[in-house]
Amino acid sequence: MADLKLTDVGKTYGGSVEVLKNINLDIKTGELIVFVGPSGCGKSTLLRMIAGLEKITAGTLEIDGQRMNDVPPSQRGIAMVFQSYALYPHMTVRDNMSFALKIAKKSPQEIDAAITKAARILQLEPYLDRLPKALSGGQRQRVAIGRSIVRDPKVYLFDEPLSNLDAALRVATRIEIAQLKEQMPDSTMIYVTHDQVEAMTLASRIVVLANKGVAQVGSPLELYERPNSEFVAQFIGSPSMNLLPGEITGTGQRTTVALEGGGTALSDVPTNAADMGLKVNVGVRPEDMVEAADAYVFEGTVNITEALGEVTLLYFEAQADAHPVIAKLPGIHKELRRKTVRLTADPAKVHIFNEGVSLLYR
Numbered sequence: 001m002a003d004l005k006l007t008d009v010g011k012t013y014g015g016s017v018e019v020l021k022n023i024n025l026d027i028k029t030g031e032l033i034v035f036v037g038p039s040g041c042g043k044s045t046l047l048r049m050i051a052g053l054e055k056i057t058a059g060t061l062e063i064d065g066q067r068m069n070d071v072p073p074s075q076r077g078i079a080m081v082f083q084s085y086a087l088y089p090h091m092t093v094r095d096n097m098s099f100a101l102k103i104a105k106k107s108p109q110e111i112d113a114a115i116t117k118a119a120r121i122l123q124l125e126p127y128l129d130r131l132p133k134a135l136s137g138g139q140r141q142r143v144a145i146g147r148s149i150v151r152d153p154k155v156y157l158f159d160e161p162l163s164n165l166d167a168a169l170r171v172a173t174r175i176e177i178a179q180l181k182e183q184m185p186d187s188t189m190i191y192v193t194h195d196q197v198e199a200m201t202l203a204s205r206i207v208v209l210a211n212k213g214v215a216q217v218g219s220p221l222e223l224y225e226r227p228n229s230e231f232v233a234q235f236i237g238s239p240s241m242n243l244l245p246g247e248i249t250g251t252g253q254r255t256t257v258a259l260e261g262g263g264t265a266l267s268d269v270p271t272n273a274a275d276m277g278l279k280v281n282v283g284v285r286p287e288d289m290v291e292a293a294d295a296y297v298f299e300g301t302v303n304i305t306e307a308l309g310e311v312t313l314l315y316f317e318a319q320a321d322a323h324p325v326i327a328k329l330p331g332i333h334k335e336l337r338r339k340t341v342r343l344t345a346d347p348a349k350v351h352i353f354n355e356g357v358s359l360l361y362r
C-alpha cells in the first residue's frame, strides 16, 4: 500500500540539460498509472527518479507522506521491471526469483512461500526448475515480474516491459498484467509505454508527458473524450484526430464553425458572443466521421482505402505536405477509392481548439 506524491519535480542532466520541470502528481494506493509521451520526453527519467536510480534535481518525491529524495533505492519499497529483463542465464526460474530474497537473508520457509505465491499469480508453476533459455519471451518477462513480486514491494515500476515482445505476445502479456493488477488491488503500479493501446487498456489514469511537463492527466476515456489540447487529442487515438481549420460563425450552447474546406461543423462545445470570428481548429476523430447526405463537415476525394475487415480507413487527398484527413467507416468500402465523399459528425463528438488549447478548458 503506498501513495506517491510528486511536487514540482524536475530533472536537469549535467547541470544544464533540463528534461523535466514542475511535475506535480498525486498517485493513490491501488492505482495503475501509465506514463505516455513521445520518445525522449522523459518517461524513463521520471520513473528512474521515483525508483531512486536517478537523482531528483528539483522538487520532492514523497511515498506515504515521507520524503524520499535522498533515500536509497533499496529502501524505497519499490521494484522495477525493465524492457530488457536480464535474467541470470545459469539459474533456474526458482533461483532467479529467489536470488534477492537469499541476499536479504530471508528464511527458506519465507522464500518458499513467496515463490509459491508469485508462481501461482504468474502461472509459472510448471517452469520453476527450467533455465531461462527454455522459456518463451513472454514467460521470461513473467519471471522478471516474479522477481519483483517476491519482494512484496509497495510500488511496482514498469518501463516498457512489453516492447521486446512480438505483437501477439504483447497482447497476451498485456492482458496478464491487467489480471496481475486485479489480483493485487492494493499495489500501486506505474507503467511506462509509448504504446497508446497499452495505456488505454491498462491505466486507471494516464499521464501524458510532453514539453518537459505533464500535458494532461485523466482516465483513458477522459483523455479520449475531453482532450485539453491538440497535442493530447492527436496523441490518444489511432489514427490521430483530424484537425480542420475554420472560424466561429455562431456561438452559444451549440457552436458553428465555417471551415476553410467549405464545410460547416456544429459542436456541443459552448462558446460566448465574444468568440465570434475566432480562428479555430475543429477536431474530429476518424471513427466519428459518418457519411453525410447534404450538410457536411468535410468533403474530399478518397486517395487510398485500407480495408481492415471490420472497418475501412479512407485517406483523403491533401495539399502537398498537409496531413491527410482520415475517416474510419464500419465495414468494407473499397469502392470509395477515387470517389468524392461527404462526411459529417455528431456535434457531441466535435472538438474545438484555439491556439492548440481546447475551448472546453478555458
Ligand SMILES: Nc1ncnc2c1ncn2[C@@H]1O[C@H](COP(=O)(O)OP(=O)(O)O)[C@@H](O)[C@H]1O
Pocket: 013, 014, 017, 019, 037, 038, 039, 040, 041, 042, 043, 044, 045, 046
Ligand atoms: N544520462 C543522461 N544524460 C543526459 N541526458 C539524458 C540522460 N538520460 C536521458 N537523457 C535525455 O533525457 C531525455 C529524456 O530521456 P528518457 O527519459 O529516456 O525519455 P523516454 O523514456 O521518454 O524516451 C532525452 O532527451 C535523453 O536524451
Ligand SMILES: [Mg+2]
Pocket: 043, 044, 045
Ligand atoms: Mg524510455
